[in-house]
Amino acid sequence: MTLRDSYLPYGKQWIEEDDIEAVLQVLKSDFLTTGPTVACFEQKVAKYVGAKYAVAFSNGTAALHGACFAAGIGEGDEVITTPITFAASANCVRYVGGTVVFADIKEDTYNIDPLEIEKKITPNTKAIIPVHFTGQPVQLDEIHTIAKRHNLIVIEDAAHALGAEYKGQKIGALSDMTMFSFHPVKHITTGEGGIITTNSKKYYEKLLQFRGHGITRNPKALTENHGPWYYDMELLGYNYRMTDLQAALGCSQIKKIDGFVKRRKEIVVAYNDALCDFLEVQTPYQYLETDSSWHLYVLKLQLDKLTVSRKEVFEELHKLNIGVNVHYIPVHTLSYYQELGYKKGSLPKAEQLYEEIISLPLYPLMQDQDIQDVIEAVKLVIKRGRK
Known part of the structure; x- marks a missing residue:
């Protein structure tokens, strides 16, 4: 499908x-x-x-x-x-x-x-x-x-x-x-x-x-x-x-930066409104003292509430033509830094986060139907993977 x-x-x-x-x-x-x-x-x-x-x-x-x-x-x-x-x-x-x-x-x-x-x-x-x-x-x-x-x-x-x-x-x-x-x-x-x-x-x-x-x-x-x-x-x-x-x-x-940021924020609101009640995911958090320009929308999977892995969620969304990504692989775990002596396990919060996140499509050129397609796809995959 x-x-x-x-x-x-x-x-x-x-x-x-x-x-x-x-x-x-x-x-x-x-x-x-x-x-x-x-x-x-x-x-x-x-x-x-x-x-x-x-x-x-x-x-x-x-x-x-x-x-x-x-x-x-x-x-x-x-x-x-x-x-x-x-x-x-x-x-x-x-x-x-x-x-x-x-x-x-x-x-x-x-x-x-x-x-x-x-x-x-x-x-x-x-x-x-x-x-x-x-x-x-x-x-x-x-x-x-x-x-x-x-x-x-x-x-x-x-x-x-x-x-x-x-x-x-x-x-x-x-x-x-x-x-x-x-x-x-x-x-x-x-x-x-x-x-x-x-x-x-x-x-x-x-x-x-x-x-x-x-x-x-x-x-x-x-x-x-x-x-x-x-x-x-x-x-x-x-x-x-x-x-x-x-x-x-x-x-x-x-000249268009303010309009671009405004559209990004509109997409984020749509994602938050649609996904905030799903216990299987955690929508992004923002401090009141900051105003994000929303380069990325990072969704955190609550894997203890799912029967599927992050990899399976990722692959299923791609099958639905939704180009999710992962940002980022912790830098200290990359081969070059491992060879310099950096150790896996040394930054537990970052390493745990990496296992749980996916980035949803987010850019000003997205149409309203694109946004709804992303939301529908995420809901479909999450519902399939519920415990």
């Missing part, structure tokens, strides 16, 4: 004619790589989140790498983050030679637990990378208090959280640095792309240089000057630049 003739993915971009036209205009211009449109996009993102500066990168992982570099993280430094995230949140620390320290999660929001962060701090701790999982902001006040007490840098991984708010303020200008991702399943897209927002001129200048090979043309920074063409390379940077083609799409998309 299938409810749908076509497959419904868990996430998808929404590209309209004005987005296409914006990219076409750049194709007809003199700049295809990094030019004036990148600067325009950076300004628009900074203004939207209320930050002084923004530096665009080729993708979100590159942006996190840049943030770790700008923060001065290196060999011997420890950085605390969550295991319930995509691998990039931890990998960025490894890129600069740092050591990743994972702290367990809260059982209600699935975000990193500030109490667990405190337990993991040592004299070698340099920074915290909290992740706003699913778009729900972490407890920033508690994390900032810990960071201030121990003189730590806070780099928010807000790949899920463009448009989210914490106590009435947009995520993006509340910590030392904040990263947003523009992958096609995120709130807006540039194809691939990422950005760091910050209020620090020092970090801003380091980020700019890092993404551009470590090169400077600033006359004040040059030890010698052969002429107007001259530049120097002061550090080992990377070619992590965003293109004007990507930025043009971003400039068009960011």
Whole structure:
């Protein structure tokens, strides 16, 4: 049996004619790589989140790498983050030679637990990378208090959280640095792309240089000057630049961000209303002080009330053409981190959560019938699997 003739993915971009036209205009211009449109996009993102500066990168992982570099993280430094995230949140620390320290999660929001962060701090701790999982902001006040007490840098991984708010303020200008991702399943897209927002001129200048090979043309920074063409390379940077083609799409998309978030919230309300009375599942929890931008809708299965496994629920929904997914495999259990000595069983809340969750389709382009199809499919599979 299938409810749908076509497959419904868990996430998808929404590209309209004005987005296409914006990219076409750049194709007809003199700049295809990094030019004036990148600067325009950076300004628009900074203004939207209320930050002084923004530096665009080729993708979100590159942006996190840049943030770790700008923060001065290196060999011997420890950085605390969550295991319930995509691998990039931890990998960025490894890129600069740092050591990743994972702290367990809260059982209600699935975000990193500030109490667990405190337990993991040592004299070698340099920074915290909290992740706003699913778009729900972490407890920033508690994390900032810990960071201030121990003189730590806070780099928010807000790949899920463009448009989210914490106590009435947009995520993006509340910590030392904040990263947003523009992958096609995120709130807006540039194809691939990422950005760091910050209020620090020092970090801003380091980020700019890092993404551009470590090169400077600033006359004040040059030890010698052969002429107007001259530049120097002061550090080992990377070619992590965003293109004007990507930025043009971003400039068009960011005009629609509030509408995109609004539609995501409408879908979440529909899911919650339809599923909240089912004892076999637990709908997402949200603190009153936060306003999630709802990148993901994570449904937690109450497996003690079901005769079927998470895998069976997953497979049955896919047979019904409902493209559920799982976010995420705890990072410390991945082979690379296991080989570094991280142990399964060391973060029990995160590991238990992984066994119980699935992500339902959630994106603004979903039609009302799509939403009803997801709800009907979930109800059907859950009813079949009841004890």
